[in-house]
Amino acid sequence: RRGFLGALAGAAVAAPVGVAAAMAHPTAADAAAASSKNGTPAKFDFHGSHQAGILAPVRRSTALLALDVTAADRAGLQRLFQTITERARFLTSGTAAPEVGISTVPSDSGILGPDGVAGGLTVTVGVGASLFDGRFGLASVKPAKLRTMEDFEDDALDRSICDGDLLIQLEADDADVVTHGVRELLRATRGDMQLRWRRDGFSSPPRPSGTPRNLMGFKDGTSNPLTSDAKAMKELVWTHGGENGEPAWVEGGSYLAVRVIRMLVEFWDRIGLDEQQQIFGRFRGSGAPLTGTKEFDDPHYELDSTGAVIQFNAHIRLANPRTAATANQRMLRRAFNYDAGVDANGNLDQGLVFTAFNQDIERQFVTVQKRLAGEPLVDYISPIGGGYYFALPGVKNASDWFGKGLFA
Ligand code: HEM
Numbered sequence: 240r241r242g243f244l245g246a247l248a249g250a251a252v253a254a255p256v257g258v259a260a261a262m263a264h265p266t267a268a269d270a271a272a273a274s275s276k277n278g279t280p281a282k283f284d285f286h287g288s289h290q291a292g293i294l295a296p297v298r299r300s301t302a303l304l305a306l307d308v309t310a311a312d313r314a315g316l317q318r319l320f321q322t323i324t325e326r327a328r329f330l331t332s333g334t335a336a337p338e339v340g341i342s343t344v345p346s347d348s349g350i351l352g353p354d355g356v357a358g359g360l361t362v363t364v365g366v367g368a369s370l371f372d373g374r375f376g377l378a379s380v381k382p383a384k385l386r387t388m389e390d391f392e393d394d395a396l397d398r399s400i401c402d403g404d405l406l407i408q409l410e411a412d413d414a415d416v417v418t419h420g421v422r423e424l425l426r427a428t429r430g431d432m433q434l435r436w437r438r439d440g441f442s443s444p445p446r447p448s449g450t451p452r453n454l455m456g457f458k459d460g461t462s463n464p465l466t467s468d469a470k471a472m473k474e475l476v477w478t479h480g481g482e483n484g485e486p487a488w489v490e491g492g493s494y495l496a497v498r499v500i501r502m503l504v505e506f507w508d509r510i511g512l513d514e515q516q517q518i519f520g521r522f523r524g525s526g527a528p529l530t531g532t533k534e535f536d537d538p539h540y541e542l543d544s545t546g547a548v549i550q551f552n553a554h555i556r557l558a559n560p561r562t563a564a565t566a567n568q569r570m571l572r573r574a575f576n577y578d579a580g581v582d583a584n585g586n587l588d589q590g591l592v593f594t595a596f597n598q599d600i601e602r603q604f605v606t607v608q609k610r611l612a613g614e615p616l617v618d619y620i621s622p623i624g625g626g627y628y629f630a631l632p633g634v635k636n637a638s639d640w641f642g643k644g645l646f647a
Pocket of ligand 1: 453455457458459460461462463498500502519521554555556558559569570591593604607608611620
């Protein structure tokens, strides 16, 4: 591993990944249902017990914003949450932007023209552990498992792209819709929050079918728990007030693990297909496990007890050994790819923004991440940033707002 990284001359290294929907797979059905007949992206309901962006299929374009709150006090933070809510409600509503005269102060960045807020946008809002540090008198209502992300073995974290008081993820099928949303949210909240770091990315269309591919060429997101399975979502994604030491207000929220993972694509592209497939335990072409033939076949570890077909340290076998004891460690992954150009040494700066929603970040993400330590994949990736956040419960109606429960 050191050799690989050394050869990159100590450059920050990043990685990609994809996500999402698939033909015979329920997330594909979700995607189909979410598209209108003429192919324009659908509108997602803003109001509900959960935020719409969590179970929605991964969209083509994503911006992930980590921000620090600069509002002076608790009242300022409350105002900030209300403004974010009001803008997100408007931006996701599918209504046209109001016409603005030249003598009027613009109420909109204008980059979408009269389509103002079109494009099936979702805006997902989370809070980081630092928001509960005492500035706003929120220590007593902190989600029980929320904390600052640690450095794991094999990490090369750049703390300037980690953590943050708030996390806002915008997703849509068109990049200009996402950019417009970013501009509008920042315009309306100027003075009360400040960008800390940001990562933009994309998800591919099915090639040729099934789940989109990450930038290592593998379908990514295949064996996610099904978003249509309410029981699984209740047990794996949503937090419940009063359970596991959680405060009441967290009902319907979810812990979000974000990892910005650079991919050492120059090295990856020089190894053979067989080695790549051994590393993941799946076929690159079809996405099927090496014990199967079709993408959504289950891997048969019970018939492969010596690891002759899918090696014991293959990514999928380590990540989910499919035992009764590890079933509650599954999480909802919604990763997307990034391509950030070139680094100072002339190497491609590409990777994966891994995001996963968890009911309990320790039981799920942290346990799995520790189990992945030293897997063969680590020679080809380098985690450089990210953080842990708590995705707030949904905004239930027109008089509700993000984070209202924090101030009860
Ligand atoms: C599965 C890629 C990082 C957890 C997969 C699959 C691929 C993949 C290709 C198989 C298809 C699928 O079921 O989605 C990658 C890449 C990564 C990365 C390229 C880094 C750049 C992570 C991290 C975690 C993780 C950080 C969690 C700590 C999982 C899990 C599965 C999976 C739980 C499903 C295993 C199963 O249920 O069979 N990943 N992954 N991955 N990955 Fe990753």
